[in-house]
Amino acid sequence: MQAFAILAALEPEPVNVDIYLPIAEMSVNVLTMIGLGVLVGFVSGLFGVGGGFLMAPVLVSLGIPPSVAVASQAGHVLATSTSSVMSYSQSDSVDYRMGAVMAAGGVVGAVIGVEIFRILRLLGQIDLVVSLAYLLVLGSIGGMMLKESLTAMLLRRKGEAPPRPKVKRPVWIYGLPFKMRFPRSGLYISFIPPAAIGLLVGILSAMMGVGGGFLIVPAMIYILRMKASVVVGTSLFQIVITTFVTMILQAVRNHSVDMILALILLAGGVIGGQAGIRMANRFRADELRAIMAVIILMAGLQMGLSLFVPPQNPFVLVPTGQP
Amino acid sequence: MVAVLPPVIPPAIIQTLPTPAPSSNLLSTDLTQNRIEVSSSFQGAKVVVYGAVVESRDQPSDIVVVVSGPRASMRLIRKVQVAGLWLNSRPVVFEGAPGFYMAASSQPLDKITGFSNRRRLGLGVDYIAMDTPRDTKIVTRYGVRDVVVNSLEDDYLEWRQAVTRLKQKSSLYSDNPFGVRFVDRNLFRAEIDLPSDAPIGTYKAEVWLFRDGEPVSYSAKLLRVEKVGFERFIYDTAHRRPWLYGIVSALICIGLGLGASRIFRRG
Numbered sequence: 360m361q362a363f364a365i366l367a368a369l370e371p372e373p374v375n376v377d378i379y380l381p382i383a384e385m386s387v388n389v390l391t392m393i394g395l396g397v398l399v400g401f402v403s404g405l406f407g408v409g410g411g412f413l414m415a416p417v418l419v420s421l422g423i424p425p426s427v428a429v430a431s432q433a434g435h436v437l438a439t440s441t442s443s444v445m446s447y448s449q450s451d452s453v454d455y456r457m458g459a460v461m462a463a464g465g466v467v468g469a470v471i472g473v474e475i476f477r478i479l480r481l482l483g484q485i486d487l488v489v490s491l492a493y494l495l496v497l498g499s500i501g502g503m504m505l506k507e508s509l510t511a512m513l514l515r516r517k518g519e520a521p522p523r524p525k526v527k528r529p530v531w532i533y534g535l536p537f538k539m540r541f542p543r544s545g546l547y548i549s550f551i552p553p554a555a556i557g558l559l560v561g562i563l564s565a566m567m568g569v570g571g572g573f574l575i576v577p578a579m580i581y582i583l584r585m586k587a588s589v590v591v592g593t594s595l596f597q598i599v600i601t602t603f604v605t606m607i608l609q610a611v612r613n614h615s616v617d618m619i620l621a622l623i624l625l626a627g628g629v630i631g632g633q634a635g636i637r638m639a640n641r642f643r644a645d646e647l648r649a650i651m652a653v654i655i656l657m658a659g660l661q662m663g664l665s666l667f668v669p670p671q672n673p674f675v676l677v678p679t680g681q682p
Numbered sequence: 683m684v685a686v687l688p689p690v691i692p693p694a695i696i697q698t699l700p701t702p703a704p705s706s707n708l709l710s711t712d713l714t715q716n717r718i719e720v721s722s723s724f725q726g727a728k729v730v731v732y733g734a735v736v737e738s739r740d741q742p743s744d745i746v747v748v749v750s751g752p753r754a755s756m757r758l759i760r761k762v763q764v765a766g767l768w769l770n771s772r773p774v775v776f777e778g779a780p781g782f783y784m785a786a787s788s789q790p791l792d793k794i795t796g797f798s799n800r801r802r803l804g805l806g807v808d809y810i811a812m813d814t815p816r817d818t819k820i821v822t823r824y825g826v827r828d829v830v831v832n833s834l835e836d837d838y839l840e841w842r843q844a845v846t847r848l849k850q851k852s853s854l855y856s857d858n859p860f861g862v863r864f865v866d867r868n869l870f871r872a873e874i875d876l877p878s879d880a881p882i883g884t885y886k887a888e889v890w891l892f893r894d895g896e897p898v899s900y901s902a903k904l905l906r907v908e909k910v911g912f913e914r915f916i917y918d919t920a921h922r923r924p925w926l927y928g929i930v931s932a933l934i935c936i937g938l939g940l941g942a943s944r945i946f947r948r949g
Contacts, residue, residue, distance in 0.1 A: 377878075379724040381913040382920060385879035386725050422879075434935040441939030442946070449947070487769050603932050610928025614920050618931050619722070625935060629942035666768055670761045674844035675770075 382617035383427045389623055391421070396627025400439045403572075403628070404635025406591075406651045411436055411564075412497070412573060412658050414624070427617050430609035434621025437602045439632040440595045446636050447592030454543035454593045457585070460550045461557035461575070461593075462600035468561020469605050473612070476566050487666070492563060494663025500577050501656030508648040515645070544585040544593070553583060561601060572598050573655055587644060708899040710734050711889045716903065718876065719910040726878045729905060731786075731887050732871040744787065744794040744892040745862045746805055747872040749905070751782030751854075752883030758845055774841055779812035781881030782854050786861025786872040795895045803890065803897065807846045807857050853877045882907055 376389040395417055403410035411432055418428035447453050479488055535549035556578045564571030575594040579585045585593070610616040639647065711733030718727045731747050757773040787794060791806045800809045849855035854877065862872045874887070884906050891899035909917050920927045 377723070377725050379720060379722050379878065379913060381909060381916040384882060434931060437932060437935040438939035438942070441936045442943040445940060445943035446946070482772070484770060487767075599936070603936065606932045606935070607925070607928035610920065610931060611924040614924060616920065616928060616931055618916055618920075618927075618934075621931065621935060622938075625938060629939060633942070633946045667766065668768070669763075670768055672844075672848070673761045674841070674848065675759050675761065676756055676845070676848050 378619065378623070380423075380427075380617050380620050382431075382615065383423050383620060385422065387421065387423070387620070387623075392620070392623045393627035396435060396624040397631035397634075398627075399435070399624075400628035400631025401635040401638070402631075402654070403436075403439050404443050404632035405639050406572075406576075406635075406647065406654075410439070410572075410628075412493075413654075416658075416661075423620070424615075426613055426615040427620070430606065430613060430615040431617040431620040432624060433602050433606040433609065434616065434618070435624035435628045437599060437606060438625035439628040440599045440602065442629050443632050443636060444592060444595045444599055446633070447595065450592075451543070452589050452592040453596050454541055454585070454589045455596060456539070457541045457544050457546075457553060457589075458593045458596035458600070460539070460553045461560075461597045464554035464557025464559075465561035465564075465571070465597060465601040466604045468558040468563075469565040469601055469608070470561075471558075472562040472565025473605075473608060475562070479566075488566065490662050490666050492566065493659050493661075494666070495659075496563065496574065497655050497659025498663065500573065501652045501654075501659055503581070503652075504577060504648055505652035505656065508645045508652060511645040512649065515643075541585075543589050544583070546583065546585060548583070556582065557597065557601075564601070565605065571601065573651075591639075707901070708736050709889055709891050709901040710736060711887075711901045711903060713887055713903050713905055716905055718905065718907045720882065720907060721909075721911050721913055724878060724913075726880070727876045727907075729874045729876065730871050731874065731889065731903075732869070733889055733901065735868045735870070735891060735899075742893070744789060745864075745870050745872075746788075746791065746794060746890045746892060747784075747786045747862055748803075748805060748888045748890075749782070749784045749786075749874050749885055750780040750804075750810075750888075751881050751885050751907075753778045753780050754881070755779070756845060758841060760841075760844075776812045776842075776845055779845065780810065781883070782876065782885065783807065783810055783849070784856050784858060784861075784874055786858040786874075788860070788862040788864065788870070790859040791857070794892050795897070799895070799897065805890075807850065807855050808843075810846065810855075812842070812845070852879070854880065876907070880907065882909060 377386045378389050379386045395414065399410040399414045402413060411429075414432045414435065415425070415428050418432065419425050423431075444453060535551050537549050537551060538547060539550045540547050556575070560571040560574045560578070563574060572594050575597055576590055579590045579594060580587070606616060642650075711731060714730040714732070715727075718729065731749070733745075735743050735745070755775055755777045756779050757775050759773045760771040761768045762771050763769075785791065785806050787805075791800060795805070800806055803809075804811045846855055853875070858872075862870050864870045884904055886902055887905055888900070888902045890897045908914070
């Protein structure tokens with residue numbers, strides 16, 4: 360959290376443009392929020408992730424109740440991802456069929472995840488589970504991606520061709536029934552693995568309060584071995600559908616969607632998102648992946664290490680759940 | 683001192699205590715505003731409680747003003763170290779704690795009156811009436827049956843202090859020992875600063891007149907803090923028609939995303 364607090368403190372001295380948020384029931388500085396939207400939108404467009412894993416901690420460190428932060432940033436994720444999907448679909452780099460299959464699993468997973476979230480929150484143990492999930496999931500994915508992309512970059516420096524991936528798809532994937540063609544991804548596999556990945560990611564993402572792009576992208580690359588060019592666009596399409604459902608569920612079950620906050624964030628987000636997409640073309644894929652791996656690792660360590668650092672104040676007020 | 687430990691006192695008594703019945707009303711008070719409108723430009727508000735002591739003559743009088751916001755339950759957890767990891771304890775629920783509390787007085791409260799009055803009337807941050815009913819149990823203590831004690835036992839005070847400390851940090855609870863000023867011989871005023879995250883609801887501004895450490899007169903006024911205009915519309919829609927609100931919100935976000943991609947494609 361400290362790094363995020365520093366990030367927030369580094370913002371230029373905010374001009375006094377405050378607005379009162381009706382659901383969060385507090386006032387925030389509009390420019391700070393737009394700036395945050397641009398920043399997270401940029402990361403989102405560049406790497407094809409929702410950016411929730413970056414935005415939620417910053418919002419919370421600015422004093423917004425966690426439940427409102429998680430639910431409202433869904434609006435930002437939704438707008439940024441929609442705008443990005445449109446851009447990617449122009450260059451035919453969205454596999455709608457694959458995205459729909461994964462989203463079907465994702466929606467079911469999200470419903471299950473929200474229930475687990477509620478139970479854990481009632482037990483007061485959600486912090487522990489969220490921190491551990493960040494540490495384990497982000498730590499391992501970030502480490503794996505960093506190692507792989509650094510190896511590729513080193514080989515390119517030496518002028519050697521990158522090795523063909525030794526292990527193709529896990530063999531058992533071919534043995535599954537209900538095969539479908541995914542022409543855009545260059546795959547002919549059962550729909551069970553993508554749907555199962557979507558389900559798992561849906562559960563984890565609902566519990567961690569994020570869109571799940573940083574989980575989907577590596578899963579598409581390393582497990583499904585989809586054609587690299589469609590990975591980011593398809594992941595964003597999947598995120599649009601899952602987030603659409605999540606946002607409505609949050610509004611209905613928790614009344615925690617602050618539309619004003621969402622609108623401010625997404626105003627910056629769409630601009631940052633477009634800038635990110637343009638910037639993405641200037642980098643090589645392995646370089647992008649290395650940068651994203653470092654960001655993921657840092658976010659994971661940040662949350663995970665909070666388990667080991669003695670808290671400044673041992674007592675914490677937690678939301679009662681019912682306003 | 684065991685008898686005065688807060689856990690031993692059943693919470694119900696605190697809640698239903700009648701306000702002191704003065705022999706004759708010596709206080710006349712009002713607020714500069716009895717309704718605060720929270721709109722999109724709301725950044726907190728300042729309200730003045732003012733009043734006069736009738737027939738003060740030469741008697742020394744002390745004024746205590748307590749403003750408390752809508753009561754709601756709060757959940758508090760404590761970080762405990764288990765095998766090197768900092769984990770959360772089970773949450774403790776505090777019920778009836780005000781969402782906002784300010785006690786202003788003409789001099790420090792402990793000089794105005796004693797422990798029992800402060801406790802009975804809830805004067806001062808450390809004396810706010812709140813309890814943890816879900817954690818109480820009934821035991822036999824010192825041979826007395828059916829005594830309500832808090833299952834947190836001795837830790838109760840520590841937990842309670844943690845609540846007030848956290849609230850004081852976010853300027854929602856405060857003690858203002860010289861907050862009541864006599865502007866003229868019998869005329870006094872006290873300022874209330876409501877931060878922008880002060881809870882929405884009905885507040886109560888209570889004024890006591892103390893003489894020789896005893897409350898001799900009492901007056902109370904209500905203050906409503908409510909959302910108006912667009913803020914209110916959004917809040918009401920989100921709570922009364924959650925499905926509509928959620929679906930429309932999500933569609934607006936998608937629509938704005940689509941619009942943005944159009945603009946950028948042309949640009």
